[in-house]
Amino acid sequence: MNRNSRSAVVRRLLLLVSGCLLLGLITGEYAWALVIGLAVHLGWTLRQSLRLHRWLQDHQPDEAPPDAYGLWGEVFDSIYHLQRRNERARGRLQAVIDRVQESTAALRDAVIMLDSQGNLEWWNQAAETLLGLKTPQDSGQAITNLVRDPRFVEYFERSQYQEPLELPSPMGGNRRLQFNITQYGNSEHLMLVRDITRLHQLEQMRKDFVANVSHELRTPLTVITGYLETLLDNVESVNPRWLRPLQQMQQQGGRMQSLLNDLLLLAKLEATDYPSDNQPVALEPLLQAIVADAQVLSGSHAHNLSLEAEPGLRIKGSESELRSALSNLVFNAVKYTPDDGDIHIRCWSDGEGVHVSVRDNGPGIEARHLPRLTERFYRVDSSRASHTGGTGLGLAIAKHVLMRHRGHLQVQSRPGHGSTFICHFAPAQIARRA
Template sequence: MKQDWRGALVRRLLLLVGGCLLLGLISGEYAWALVIGLGTYLGWTLKQLLRLHRWLQEHQPGEAPPDGYGLWGEVFDSIYHLERRNERARGRLQAVIDRVQESTAALKDAVIMLDRDGNLEWWNRAAETLLGLQTPQDSGQSISNLVRDPRFKDYFERENYLEPLDLPSPVNSRVQLQIHVTQYGNSEHLMLVRDVTRLHQLEQMRKDFVANVSHELRTPLTVIAGYLETLLDNVEEVNPRWLRPLQQMQQQGARMQNLLNDLLLLARLEATDYPADRTPVAVDLLLLSIKNDAQALSGPRQHRISLEADPHLRLKGSEAELRSAFSNLVFNAVKYSPDEGRIDIRWWGDEQGAHLTVQDNGPGIEAKHLPRLTERFYRVDSSRASATGGTGLGLAIVKHVLLRHRARLDIASTLGQGSTFTCHFPSTQAVRRAK
């Protein structure tokens, strides 16, 4: 088509020049004939260009272009057909967008589109029900101004969306919401909000059941343990064949008491989101006490336990909870490390915050078990756990204590080479004491 246009243009120019030369031959004024002919052609071309410009500025959708002749007619028709194709493509895209919006609007989960600054761009009807958004007055508003929970503001600004956020609905505090945020495009945000009230209620029922049953079992267990202790204290008055059964009952009773104590501790940890006491804890002295207890637990197994702790770095939180978490990590290393094994405890800080590492040279843990180690009652080897007297709740307690202190637990292990447990606390929890 381009070659046809170029050929037609050349032919027209040659005809024009030829006509001008013929007129000049007749009149004897070749120069004036060329000037008049080319000027006329230029004027006609400018007129067609102005017609095209006026049509592009003023035409309505679907309006045909003005009539043109020759090359300009081809230009008008090409522009018109191109515009028609674009209109059809826009129509198809708009139909797809309309279907997506209609299907999204029908979802029971809230879908909210935010720009890179967190301002509202679009949301479905469920967002109005769950979050109280109002159309159209909330358009362009910052989501942090409409969902005023401090936990949401902190979650959104940290831009770490690997885990969802659970919090009450700003419309109805009895409705529990779960919020997922995903970044896409040019740092824009897609926020999904689900009503998880039923799941939350079931989880709360489970927690209450465990806490109540654990509490109710303490009294009968205490009575049984007391009578067993009395019988064993007067072992000379007991038939010798009952001595071993009584000792086994006392041992299993102690295990049940430890289990109940751990369950009650977990229930207390889950009852609140953040420890009430936030005084700076001298972690170096706390770890020194735990090290001494671990050395006593090791006893004749003679583990080599080393401690390296920054005496000027403290941690805001509950000393009792931190002792429970840290001692679980250290005592686990003692239980599962071979005799005369090495256990290294290190407490230090950097620009990211404060860190505690407990490293041992024990048998290690297979990679497939690592993601589930902090689950309640999960055991890599049930027979080994029974031999050490474990309850299967130690690492679950560690995880909950760290969550309450806004920290996380990293686990690295290699079979035959040992394991490393590292607690990472954010800089907001660390306190640097003056030297």
């Protein structure tokens, strides 16, 4: 209310009181005159309130407010202007929402909005094509009732969406889909589904090529290394000048065989999503055997290896694959830890699952290398890797083994403070204790 409005209200009240006093002077009843005046004013105020109430309830979108004067006229006008501003703002917001929905509907990727319980709220046309959703029958349905693959159900309920999930399309055929879920607002979900069939086919071609080439190279390499062993076994009949070249050839042949074996193992791991020989594996004796092998590998380097394992702990999976993954981590610690260094292996369980850690006090790894450690042939230090004779595939094998066992690998390291590699297995992988 501005100053002029306040002045007008004061003047009207003064006029009303003056009229009441004048009436009291004429009649001699000042009290009754004031009561009658105030009652008239109150009745007029109640009438304006009722008019405002009826207008707010029954008015049409463009209907003007009732005619009034004074303070109530300003109230009617202010409410009317406020409603018009709100309608314009609502129109702008609705236009933005319509544009967002139109642009989202035009995407080739499926966009699906879910509530906090995982029930469908909205989706675009691509979701109907890729997932077979139907409008409006599926509105309010749980997404796990429509995408029933057990891997998706586990992925959605676990609520760990850092990595996308790749699955065959529920519509059948050879289509391959990638699911990305993001939580926002009040634990609501935004799910993006991409058709990655072409990328999957290219990746499969690469895997097949590597597997076929590795398989085909094994036969000629076996012949070459066989003849080299024969020549070195009869070293007395060989010209001394050829002794060192033959030894180097045998050494490099051994490296090539190790490389081919690792490539074939990777191809085998990538061929299926879950181990075929899925049996309870006792971790304590498995780690004890790996530590014994690591002590032999350490030899004269005199590393201090220690094992702390929770007794009777077992997980479901393939013993040979788990041995390969865990031994790669332990053997890497032996290779890259200086002489007399400490290597500690620990195995324990808690509410988040089973964990196996390998900690050393070696040179450590810079932070910029950590995201790429599990890539094939990635070298933190090529000179150090060639000195240890590694193939560059050990951590890639460990990563794939853990993925097949519903786990993941965590790396903690700082230069000069050693490294810790932790294998995390989901609670669903725990088998009953021995």
